[in-house]
Amino acid sequence: MRISEAESHVMEVLWRRHTPQSAEDVCVALAGQQDWQEATVKTLLNRLLKKRAIAAERDGRRYLYRPLIKRADYVHTESKSLLDRLYGGRVSALVVHFSQRMKLTKKDIAELRALMEELDRER
Amino acid sequence: MRISEAESHVMEVLWRRHTPQSAEDVCVALAGQQDWQEATVKTLLNRLLKKRAIAAERDGRRYLYRPLIKRADYVHTESKSLLDRLYGGRVSALVVHFSQRMKLTKKDIAELRALMEELDRER
DNA sequence: CAGGATGGTTTACAGACGTAATCATAAGGC
């Protein structure tokens, strides 16, 4: 069950807010960023419903939507697929790539170092 | 200029072999892995041509194809886009994610550590 | 009660994608 690019923007809104959101809430949250008509958002919500990526519960004359799949799971399948396709599944290859192409930020480096130490301690 | 999933398999073949390949070469290289008819591969080659992702030079009655875009560039745009969409552009966030979901391999850890040291030395 | 506002449901439609079959053409074999 694939979530498309456009759909993912809707999912991100639902993930960010932790309470169920109406279609209009989603529109508002996306305004300025996606510049979609309300109709578009409604289409996306319906497609996500059909895919069972989200659920809707009635609230008076409207619905409130909430995610059924966890962001972490989504992030993982996307990330793992890229890692496998482009880096032969090697995390370090990916980091090396970024360190060459982009210059890691100081923060990135500090955090990576901390992570390394933590992994040491776990051993 | 987006390279689709199917197209990327063709590109990978052209990137792997460093000399221009005929349509049939590509078919052979993909056999067993993609199980496509020759017609399918030719369609993909043509779409890649149209997108100017590859070039073709005549070789008698056939063409030899070679990539116009560099794999590293492709890898980078794909990776960067994922990093931005899902990790707020933070490389360390991505690594943390993998370290939690997948257990990094010893090799990954060793290489990351080496990379960290190298970054230190560069400073 | 009629008409606009509000929110959901259905339909639309062009372009990308995956996957090919068919058509055309040139070249080599008989």
Add this chain to the structure above:
DNA sequence: GCCTTATGATTACGTCTGTAAACCATCCTG
């Protein structure tokens, strides 16, 4: 020279995507 064969070019076609408009039910408001 004609027929088969290899190859590229054209056409096909269903599905998915992005982006909505049109339609429909309902509720509030004057």
